Amino acid sequence: MRKYLFSLLIISSLAIVSDANITGAFWQLNGSNTNKPRSYWAEELDLMQAIGMDTVIIQFSATDSERFFGHSTTASYRFDGPFKAGHYEIVIDKGPLIVYEIETPVPFSYEIKGAEPSPMFGDDGEKLKDKSTASLDSGVVWLKTDKPIVLAIDLKEQATSISLFSGSLSTASALPQAGSITLNRQSSKVCFEDDYSYLLEEAQKRGMKVWLGLKLSNNWWSGQLDLKKDCEENLALAHDLVETYGSYTSFYGFYIPHELYPSTPTLPLNYLNFFRDLTLGLQKFSKPVSIAPYFSSNMMPRSHGKYWDKFFEAVPLDVLMLQDGVGCHRLPVAQIPRFYNEVYAVCKKHNVEFWSDLEVFDQLPGEGFSAEPADFSRVKEQVLTQMPTVDKIVIFDWPHYMSPNRNLKAKALYDTYFKWYQNK
Numbered sequence: 001m002r003k004y005l006f007s008l009l010i011i012s013s014l015a016i017v018s019d020a021n022i023t024g025a026f027w028q029l030n031g032s033n034t035n036k037p038r039s040y041w042a043e044e045l046d047l048m049q050a051i052g053m054d055t056v057i058i059q060f061s062a063t064d065s066e067r068f069f070g071h072s073t074t075a076s077y078r079f080d081g082p083f084k085a086g087h088y089e090i091v092i093d094k095g096p097l098i099v100y101e102i103e104t105p106v107p108f109s110y111e112i113k114g115a116e117p118s119p120m121f122g123d124d125g126e127k128l129k130d131k132s133t134a135s136l137d138s139g140v141v142w143l144k145t146d147k148p149i150v151l152a153i154d155l156k157e158q159a160t161s162i163s164l165f166s167g168s169l170s171t172a173s174a175l176p177q178a179g180s181i182t183l184n185r186q187s188s189k190v191c192f193e194d195d196y197s198y199l200l201e202e203a204q205k206r207g208m209k210v211w212l213g214l215k216l217s218n219n220w221w222s223g224q225l226d227l228k229k230d231c232e233e234n235l236a237l238a239h240d241l242v243e244t245y246g247s248y249t250s251f252y253g254f255y256i257p258h259e260l261y262p263s264t265p266t267l268p269l270n271y272l273n274f275f276r277d278l279t280l281g282l283q284k285f286s287k288p289v290s291i292a293p294y295f296s297s298n299m300m301p302r303s304h305g306k307y308w309d310k311f312f313e314a315v316p317l318d319v320l321m322l323q324d325g326v327g328c329h330r331l332p333v334a335q336i337p338r339f340y341n342e343v344y345a346v347c348k349k350h351n352v353e354f355w356s357d358l359e360v361f362d363q364l365p366g367e368g369f370s371a372e373p374a375d376f377s378r379v380k381e382q383v384l385t386q387m388p389t390v391d392k393i394v395i396f397d398w399p400h401y402m403s404p405n406r407n408l409k410a411k412a413l414y415d416t417y418f419k420w421y422q423n424k
Contacts, residue, residue: 020387021421022358024055024209025398026292029068033399034195041198044403045206047414051421055209055394056199057290057321060257062215062237069196070174070244074133076103077181077188078163085155089113090164092149093180095142098167099151100133106157114150117142133165141169164188178243190244200248209252211290212241216257227274235281242285253288253318260293262307272314279315288318292357292396295322295339296330305342312350319353321394326382327359327374333381340389355392358382360413361401373401373409376416 025048027033048056061069079090085106092099095115102110112123121141128151132138142149153162162183168175178190191197196212203210214234219225238254245251256278260267267275275291282289295304308320322343325331331339340356347354360379361371383393395402404411 020383020393020424021052022383022393022395022417024053024057024355024392024394025402026057026059026357026394026396027399028059028397029061029195030063034068035071036195036198038198038202041195041202044398044405045199045202045208047404048398049206049208051414051418054207055211055392056203056398057211057255057292057394058196058199058213059255059397060213060216061196061241064215064217064219069241070177070192070194072175072192072194072197073170074100074165074167074193075175076163076165076191077176077178078161078191079183079186079188081158081160081162083155083159083162085157088153088155088162088183090151090153090162090181090183092142092151092176094176095145095149096169096173097142097149097176098136098139098169099128099142099149099164100139100167101131101165102128102151102153103163103165104153104155104159104161106155106159108156108159109154111152112140112150113152114148115142115145139167143169177240187243189247192244196245200245200250203250204248208250210248210250211253211255212245212251213255213257214238220258227270231274231278231281234278238282238285251287253290254282254285256282256289256291258291259323260291262293262295262304263298265303266307266310272311275311275315275317279317283316283318290319290321290355291317292321292323294325294328294330296325297335301338301342304339305346308343308346309349312346312352317352319355320347321355321357323357323396324359324382324386326378327361327371327396328363333378333385336382336386337389340386344389353391354389355394356386356390358386358393358395360395360397371401373407373413376413376420379413379417380420 061067102108108129110128117123118141121136121139123140127138127140130138164181166175175192179187181188200210215237217225217230279289299307322340324336326333326336344354360374362374363369363371386393400406402410402414404414
């Protein structure tokens, strides 16, 4: 009997080891990690997929001062037909804007109405159908306009689609969103040539899922955030993301970047209402919603379980990604399962997926935050310890601490993990 139980124990242990994989990664997309070519995203996703990753979580898409998407200087705005032969009007809410070309597979003529273009780069009656997008001289330019730009198009035959190829006057001048360019009141489908388009398209080719983070305000950390206003702004941002990138099947869900820290038995009602209203609003886009709080031993494991039980009674969250805190030295690896067991049980009760947000960095001493990639031996211990009590493991974060293209220490972590993953 003992021999039989011992055999079962070995088989069970082997199953845990073989299933113990990192399957996704956070991506802090700002600063030097933006405005990359398509080849960059293709290479990084290939590296991720080679070690079993199928998920990317963009930490945040905007801050108080900037957005990290839609930074392209050119875009295609497409309307899908069929369109019968006849008259159509494309309305652009406002300038500044360059229109290089009207694209449709059948013969057509056009006329510019509404706001007048710049005399220096105006229209000659053929510019928007000459198939040239080489320079500013080949486009029609509108500066700041007080009324909409109208392009009246007459199709000579039935067409499957009508598109505009447009550009901004500078990198500081944002291109219009999809809803700002309409044809007979139908919003366009926009394709920007930017980081998000490249990421989502390359992820789609590989069958990977991408969660897009929302806006993170500095006022969140100061405790002075206007929660109602921030909820409205984030829902508006989510609408823009769906309008711009909703055609990509790889755009899987939303990540709320507002990090919670359980320090009292329950979250104050105004914060519960904020997360509830934001989650419900985001779920109307038919996409799951996630958060990634952090924790420490300030409360006992059972108290953490009660905290999340009350949270989920108010907030119908889809995925909880709990930061393990190992890289920040909040808890030693061996203590994590005590907390994860409690939270995992509560998540199952409320039908919430429970993921570990595993820290693959080692925070350095000193003021401010600085860190370096962790050693593989510690990361391996984190993975093996946490796997039995989570549905999925993702890391924070890929470009800074595990991409082999980052630095020698990140390459060492990746290469050693790759060998371990392959040998399992």
